[in-house]
Amino acid sequence: MSFFHFFGEIARMIRKIVLPTILFMLAYGFWISPNFKEIAAGVSIFLFGMLFLEEGFKAFTGGLLERLLRRTTDSTWKALSFGVVSTTIMQSSSLVSVITISFLGAGLIGLAAGIGIIFGANLGTTTGAWLIAGLGLKVKISAYAMPMLVFGIILVFQKSKNLKGFGYILAGLGFLFLGIHHMKEGFEAFRGTIDLTAFAVAGYPGILLFTLIGVFATVVMQSSHATLVIIITALAAQQITYENALALAIGANIGTTITAILGSMSSNVQGKRLAGAHLIFNMVTAIIAIIFLYQIADGVDWVSSVVGIAADDYTLKLAVFHSIFNIIGILAMLPFINTLVNFLMQRMPEKVVSVAEPKYLNDSVIELPDTAIEAVRKETLHLYDNAFAILSHGLSLHRHDILSDKDLDDVAAESTKVMPIDIDAEYEKNVKGLYSEIVNFTSRAQSTMEPEQADELFALRAAGRDIVEAIKDTKHMHKNLSQYIVSDNDHIRAEYNRIRSYLGSVMRRLGVVQQEGDDPTSVLSLDIMKLEMEENDTTVNGTLESLIREESITPHMATSLMNDAAYAYDVTKNLVQMGEVLFATGMQSMKDAERLIALDDEDIAEVLERDSNLL
Amino acid sequence: MKIPKLLKRVQEYVDADKLKQCKRKDCIKEVLQKLKKQQCALKAKLGKEKNEKERKRIQKALDIICLQRKKGLKALKKIQKS
Numbered sequence: 001m002s003f004f005h006f007f008g009e010i011a012r013m014i015r016k017i018v019l020p021t022i023l024f025m026l027a028y029g030f031w032i033s034p035n036f037k038e039i040a041a042g043v044s045i046f047l048f049g050m051l052f053l054e055e056g057f058k059a060f061t062g063g064l065l066e067r068l069l070r071r072t073t074d075s076t077w078k079a080l081s082f083g084v085v086s087t088t089i090m091q092s093s094s095l096v097s098v099i100t101i102s103f104l105g106a107g108l109i110g111l112a113a114g115i116g117i118i119f120g121a122n123l124g125t126t127t128g129a130w131l132i133a134g135l136g137l138k139v140k141i142s143a144y145a146m147p148m149l150v151f152g153i154i155l156v157f158q159k160s161k162n163l164k165g166f167g168y169i170l171a172g173l174g175f176l177f178l179g180i181h182h183m184k185e186g187f188e189a190f191r192g193t194i195d196l197t198a199f200a201v202a203g204y205p206g207i208l209l210f211t212l213i214g215v216f217a218t219v220v221m222q223s224s225h226a227t228l229v230i231i232i233t234a235l236a237a238q239q240i241t242y243e244n245a246l247a248l249a250i251g252a253n254i255g256t257t258i259t260a261i262l263g264s265m266s267s268n269v270q271g272k273r274l275a276g277a278h279l280i281f282n283m284v285t286a287i288i289a290i291i292f293l294y295q296i297a298d299g300v301d302w303v304s305s306v307v308g309i310a311a312d313d314y315t316l317k318l319a320v321f322h323s324i325f326n327i328i329g330i331l332a333m334l335p336f337i338n339t340l341v342n343f344l345m346q347r348m349p350e351k352v353v354s355v356a357e358p359k360y361l362n363d364s365v366i367e368l369p370d371t372a373i374e375a376v377r378k379e380t381l382h383l384y385d386n387a388f389a390i391l392s393h394g395l396s397l398h399r400h401d402i403l404s405d406k407d408l409d410d411v412a413a414e415s416t417k418v419m420p421i422d423i424d425a426e427y428e429k430n431v432k433g434l435y436s437e438i439v440n441f442t443s444r445a446q447s448t449m450e451p452e453q454a455d456e457l458f459a460l461r462a463a464g465r466d467i468v469e470a471i472k473d474t475k476h477m478h479k480n481l482s483q484y485i486v487s488d489n490d491h492i493r494a495e496y497n498r499i500r501s502y503l504g505s506v507m508r509r510l511g512v513v514q515q516e517g518d519d520p521t522s523v524l525s526l527d528i529m530k531l532e533m534e535e536n537d538t539t540v541n542g543t544l545e546s547l548i549r550e551e552s553i554t555p556h557m558a559t560s561l562m563n564d565a566a567y568a569y570d571v572t573k574n575l576v577q578m579g580e581v582l583f584a585t586g587m588q589s590m591k592d593a594e595r596l597i598a599l600d601d602e603d604i605a606e607v608l609e610r611d612s613n614l615l
Numbered sequence: 616m617k618i619p620k621l622l623k624r625v626q627e628y629v630d631a632d633k634l635k636q637c638k639r640k641d642c643i644k645e646v647l648q649k650l651k652k653q654q655c656a657l658k659a660k661l662g663k664e665k666n667e668k669e670r671k672r673i674q675k676a677l678d679i680i681c682l683q684r685k686k687g688l689k690a691l692k693k694i695q696k697s
Contacts, residue, residue, distance in 0.1 A: 162634075520642075521649045527679045589635065593642035597650075597687040599679065607678055 022220065039186035039230075046179025046226055052152075052172030054095045058368075059165025076337060079113045080330070083120020091176075091225065093125040093256060097278065101264050101271040102365040106375040111270060112341050115277045119333065122253070122281065123326045128225045129249075129319035132180060132232050142181035148174030161450070180229055187237035207247040207290055214251020224256035228322070232315050242314045246297065249322050250289045257282045268362045273344040280340065285329030296325055356386065356433045361441045369453045372445040376460045379438055380467070380582055381514075386430040387467045391507065391571075393421045394474040395500045396485060403511055408504045412497040418482045423475040431471060438464050456588065459581045466578040473567040473574070480560040491552040495543065495561055499568045502536060506572050510579045520594050523584045526576050527599045533572045534608055540565040640694050647687045654680045 030037040087093045097118060104114045148170050155167025201209055218227045228249065235245045257279045264275035289296060300321045301311070309316045333340070359382055360375040392399045396419045401411045442461045446454040477499075484496040509529060516522035544561060547553045553561070580598060584591045599607075654677065661673045 519649070520646050521653060524646070524650070524683055527683065528676055531675065531679060587638070587642070589638035590642045590645075592639055593646050593687075596639075596643065596690050597646055597683050599682060599686070603682055603686065607682060610678075 018220070035186050035189045037186075038189070039183050042179045042182030042184075042186055042233075043221065043226055043230060044179070045175050045182060046229060047221060047223060049172045049175025049177075049179055050092060050223055050225065052168050052175055053090065054092055054172075056165045056168030056170075056172055057090045057092075057095060059161055059168065074113075076112065076116045076334070079116025080120040080123075080334075083117040083122075084124040085120075086117075087121040087124025088127045091125075091128050091131075092223075093121040094223065096121045096124070097274075098364075099368065099371075101274055102368050102371050104270040104274050105268050105360070105362050105364045106371050107270075107360050107378055108371065108374060111273055111277075111344070112337060114270075114274045115281075115337055115340060118274060118278045119281060119330050122285070123323070123330060125224060125256070126319070126323040126326050129228050129232065129322045130316075132229050133315040133319045142178060145174045145177035145181065148177065180233065183229060183233040184236070187233050187239055202241075202243070206244055207250075207293060210244040210247035211251040211254070211286070211290065214248040214253075215255040216251075217248075218252045218255025219258045224252040227252040227255065232318060235318060236315050242317070243293075243297075245314070245318050246293060246321055247290075249318060250286050250293075250325070253322075253326070254282050254286050264364070268359075268364075269348055269350050271362070271364050273348050276344050276348065277340055281329060281333055284333060285325060288328055288332060289325040296321065296328070299324060356430045358382075358434060358437045358441075361437055366441070366445050367448065369445070369449045372441075372449075373453060373456050373460070376438060376442055376445070376457060377582065377585075379434070379441075380460050380464050383431065383434050383438065383464055384467055384578065384582065386434065387471055388507065390421070390423060390426045390430070390471055391474050392504070393419045393426075394423055394471075394478050395481065395503055397500060397504050402504045402507050408501040408508070409497075412501040412504065416486055418486060421478075423471065423478055427468075427471055427475075431468065435464055435468055452588065456591070463578040463581040466574040470571045470574040470578075473571045477564045477567045477571075480564050484557070484560070489553060489557070491547055492557045492561065495540075495547070495553075496564070499564060503568055503571060506575055510575060510583075513579055514583050518585060520584075520586065520590055523580055523594050524598055526579050527604075529572070529576050530599060530604050531607055533569060533576070534604055536572075537565070537569050636694055636697070640691065643687055643691050643694070647684060647691070650680050650684050650687070654684070 026040060030040070083096060087096050090096065100109070100114050100117045100121075103109045104111065109117075152167050152169070152171025152174055155163050156171060158164055158167065214227060214231075217230070218224050221227060231240070231245050231248045231252070234240045235242065240248070257275070261275045261279065264271040300317050303320050303324065304311070304313075304317050307320075309320065358379050360378045362375075365371045365375045389399060392402050396415060396417070397408075397411065398415070401415070402408070439461060442457045446457050449457065481496055481500070484492045485500070487493045487496075506529060510526075513522045513526060540561075544558060544565070547561075548555070548558050580595070584594055657673055657677050657680070661670060661677065664670045664673060
């Protein structure tokens with residue numbers, strides 16, 4: 001998208017100039033003021049705590065969060081509530097945004113649901129202001145920070161993933177508290193030397209100026225929470241005026257969208273649409289808040305008096321303001337959510353991609369292992385879909401006939417016209433590129449995965465290989481098949497039609513299993529196909545013997561049939577193996593259970609032996 | 616919930632291997648239940664079916680399910696023992 005490209009260029013240029021300038025200014029500030037140094041150190045510790053907190057929550061994204069997210073796709077209100085609750089718990093709207101973008105990129109949720117979550121996250125993030133203003137400044141927070149850090153770090157060194165996750169969260173909270181403590185101390189000491197309120201600007205010029213400062217601070221720190229905590233501690237130390245603090249909070253809200261925009265850069269168009277929605281929502285909310293600032297401030301006074309907040313408790317009033325203006329934003333934007341979806345879809349149209357280009361693999365999903373696995377699964381299904389056309393046309397069967405409920409023996413017998421297909425060219429055009437992308441993505445994604453998750457990724461990669469093998473086997477079969485389905489020899493024609501009908505039925509049944517993906521026993525039903533595959537192989541060999549003996553087919557035909565029956569066996573085996581991996585959905589433990597129960601070659605041989613003994 | 620039971624739950628939660636085994640056990644149980652239902656349905660169908668070809672097909676499916684259940688029960692016992 002040109003807007004994102006332009007924005008990316010500007011961001012890169014600014015980053016080059018801004019970083020050295022900020023470092024220089026900070027160094028100068030530390031030299032002239034030890035209090036400023038303490039405030040800056042507080043902000044750094046706070047941001048470090050945020051990183052720990054995000055790391056901790058990432059440890060739990062391997063299940064619960066994804067399951068919850070999937071259930072929030074059916075209604076806007078659910079999506080909104082999920083955004084509020086998850087951001088309240090994780091205290092990071094950025095993390096929720098990035099996860100939502102990656103889910104959208106992987107095709108797990110729709111745009112409307114994603115927008116609902118982002119709206120909710122905006123409200124959820126305001127609870128941070130309540131916590132800092134209500135708890136952080138009223139209680140001696142540093143007293144809790146130390147034990148939290150000690151217990152947290154001990155847990156971080158534990159083997160268990162859950163304990164490690166708890167450790168990161170606990171240590172993260174400890175660092176947040178410690179950061180707030182240092183900022184508070186710094187601003188209080190600052191009060192004795194410099195009065196920052198001297199720089200306060202009254203009226204609308206002040207509002208606009210401080211809004212811009214809020215945007216800038218949040219863009220630099222990549223955290224609206226950090227900006228808010230500075231605003232609240234500075235406000236508590238009476239270093240900024242209440243009015244300017246309100247403007248800073250509005251600015252922080254706009255600035256926070258930068259994280260989502262940066263996160264969407266590596267995502268597909270869906271992720272970019274969501275970042276666009278985030279920006280529009282926050283801009284509209286900010287414009288409303290700036291225009292009606294004094295009216296909203298009056299509303300804050302009224303709400304504060306109702307809930308019992310003292311008239312001079314400006315820090316809590318700022319928290320009330322932060323919540324109120326986000327609620328106003330949600331109320332103003334919620335009725336237009338579908339209009340917003342349509343607008344974004346029009347402005348950022350889906351690039352018409354060739355069938356051979358990946359739909360679900362993008363860098364935004366690579367960081368979340370389970371989402372990455374799901375994206376690879378969907379992409380491999382896409383690969384199978386492309387392969388399906390090649391396989392069916394290679395058998396001179398129509399795709400719609402295979403997927404219908406017509407008798408495939410009749411279809412094969414009636415469709416005697418050879419379909420012209422260059423399997424090599426089709427493979428190069430529709431399969432090879434996509435398969436290479438899957439292999440490349442799985443190699444990159446596995447580096448951040450647990451061994452079990454990496455195993456699942458390898459299984460999916462093997463499923464992709466099975467699809468490719470099935471195409472290659474079909475290609476080998478194709479030459480003889482094209483020749484013999486129009487042969488004058490009834491026997492060889494019937495045998496090749498039998499192969500076509502059999503492979504068609506395999507693909508049809510795989511389609512049924514794919515449709516029933518949610519039922520764990522549907523994948524197990526593929527075991528019947530394994531048994532039939534072996535029985536069919538024995539039958540073909542028996543028929544072949546009698547056809548040669550009775551001289552119904554020439555020796556040349558017999559060798560062709562022998563080879564092609566072996567290829568048909570391999571195609572079936574590859575497709576069944578693929579189906580076992582690709583059509584198994586749900587939790588990893590359920591997939592493990594299915595694979596544990598599924599019959600292997602030995603079990604199938606046991607059934608065959610028992611059957612032959614009965615005969 | 617009583618304290619020993621609560622402690623056991625907490626222990627299971629923090630012990631990643633135990634938690635995994637527990638989840639796997641629950642999943643195997645769920646699959647086994649579904650297979651049993653399918654088995655009963657197929658048995659009833661087999662009783663009513665007259666067509667020999669169809670009877671053979673049902674019998675084959677029953678054989679497979681029977682073997683799958685046997686395998687599943689064996690795996691379940693192994694997990695319970697460990």
